[in-house]
Amino acid sequence: xxxxxxxxVLLTLASCGSSSLPPAAQTKEEKNRAMIEDAxxxxxxxxxxxxxxxxxTSYKIREMSETDKTYSHAGIALxxxxxxxxxxxxxxxxxxxxxxxxxxxxxxxxxxxxxxxFELGVGRFPFTKEQVANVIAHLDSMRAAKVSFDFLxxxxxxxxxxxxxxxxxxxxxxxxxxxxxxxxxxxxxxLVKRVGRYLKxxxxxxRSRLYIPIENIYLHxxxxxxxQYKFLLK
Numbered sequence: 001x002x003x004x005x006x007x008x009v010l011l012t013l014a015s016c017g018s019s020s021l022p023p024a025a026q027t028k029e030e031k032n033r034a035m036i037e038d039a040x041x042x043x044x045x046x047x048x049x050x051x052x053x054x055x056x057t058s059y060k061i062r063e064m065s066e067t068d069k070t071y072s073h074a075g076i077a078l079x080x081x082x083x084x085x086x087x088x089x090x091x092x093x094x095x096x097x098x099x100x101x102x103x104x105x106x107x108x109x110x111x112x113x114x115x116x117x118f119e120l121g122v123g124r125f126p127f128t129k130e131q132v133a134n135v136i137a138h139l140d141s142m143r144a145a146k147v148s149f150d151f152l153x154x155x156x157x158x159x160x161x162x163x164x165x166x167x168x169x170x171x172x173x174x175x176x177x178x179x180x181x182x183x184x185x186x187x188x189x190x191l192v193k194r195v196g197r198y199l200k201x202x203x204x205x206x207r208s209r210l211y212i213p214i215e216n217i218y219l220h221x222x223x224x225x226x227x228q229y230k231f232l233l234k
Contacts, residue, residue, distance in 0.1 A: 028232040028233070029114075031232055032114035032231045032232055033114075035114075035120065035229040035231065036108060036109060036112055036114075036120070036229075038227070038229070039084075039108065039112070039120060039122060039227060039229060040083070040084045040108060042122060042226055042227050043077045043079060043084050043108070043122055043226075044077065044079060044124070045077055045078050045079045045132055045136065046076065046077065046124075046125070046127050046131075046132035046135050046136070047076070047077040047122055047123065047124050047226070048074055048075075048076060048077075048122070048123035048124065048125070048167065048217055048218065048223065049074065049075050049076070049077050049086050049108065049111065049112070049120070049121070049122055049123075050070075050071040050073070050074045050119075050120070050121035050122070050123060050214070050217070050218060051071060051072065051073050051074075051111065051112050051117045051119065051120055051121070052070060052071050052072050052073075052117055052118040052119040052120075053072045053073060053116060053117055053118070054116055054117060054118055055116070057091060058072035058073065059072070060194065061073070061214065062214070063191070063194060064191065064195065064211065064213045064214075065213040065214055065215035066184070066188075066213065066215070067215060067219070068215045068218075068219060069215070070119065070121070070215075070218075071119065071121060071214050071215075071218065072214060073088065073090065073163055073214065074088070074163050074164060074167060074214060074217050074218075075087050075088030075111060075163065076088075076135060076136075076139060076166075076167060076170060077108075078105065078136060083107055083108070084107070084108040085105050085106060085107055085108065086104075086105070086106055086107075086108055086111040087103055087104070087105050087139045087143075087166075088103070088104055088106070088111065088163055088166075089101065089102075089103050089104070089147075089148070089149045089161060089162060089163050089166055090104075090149060090163070091149050091151065101148045101149035102143065102146045102147065102148045102149075103139065103142055103143045103146075103147050103148075103166070105143065114231040114232075117231060118230065118231060118233075119228065119229060119230050119231065120228070120229045120231070121218065121225060121227065121228045121229070122225070122226040122227045122228075123217065123218045123223045123224065123225050123226065124223065124224050124226050125171065125179060125220075125222055125223055125224075126222055126224075127174065127175075131174040131175060132174075134173060134174040135170045135173070135174045138169075138170055138173045138174065139166075139170060142161075142166070142169075145159070146159075147159055147160065147161055147166075148160055148161075149161070149162060150162050150165065153165075153195075153209065153211055154209065155183070155209070155210055155211070155212070162212075163214070164181060164212040164213065164214055164216065164217055165212055167181065167217055168180055168181040168212055179222060181212050181216045181217060181220060182212070182216045182220075183210040183211065183212055183216075184210065184211055184212070184213060184216070185207075185210060186206050186207050186209065186211065192206050192207055
């Protein structure tokens with residue numbers, strides 16, 4: 001009996017020693033980083049990476065979407081041995097130097113920095129391997145040509161683009177126009193006025209243009225949302 005008692009005591013001590021205490025609660029920063037790491041494990045080259053910025057410009061851009069205002073910006077992913085990078089274009093009042101608004105290829109850690117963004121999303125179009133390669137080649141050629149951010153949101157200019165226009169251009173290029181993004185008209189008078197103030201353009205000019213809101217990317221019937229993350233606020 002004594003041996004049995006000693007064995008039970010040792011077994012109890014061993015089990016106590018092997019069981020760890022509940023892990024300490026992660027900080028918000030750690031949880032946010034974990035979300036980005038999770039996204040990095042999912043993202044493939046050619047994926048659409050979306051974000052919702054915390055700044056006023058992002059809010060204005062979200063307002064240009066008619067039905068879903070979740071995201072304010074998008075880019076295209078490149079995955080290599082060094083990590084996950086995003087091709088994208090933004091105006092200088094966001095995170096780009098004022099003297100340089102050309103297409104960038106930035107680490108996802110910068111693109112989706114939780115300090116500057118509320119949310120992160122990943123979308124995927126049904127590209128073939130060849131089409132993915134064509135998308136990246138096209139983006140590299142646009143970078144070499146120094147295509148820059150289009151402050152006038154004019155779809156007619158090919159040397160200047162905004163993010164959803166860049167993605168539309170890549171879709172058309174890679175699929176020989178079988179995939180493309182819907183273009184909207186400025187119909188809502190309130191939106192026309194807001195866009196006019198933002199672009200510092202006359203309302204008649206705004207009404208004469210077509211535009212591609214961010215929602216037309218991820219609400220496209222061929223775009224599948226792979227993952228969505230909401231960052232924790234500090």
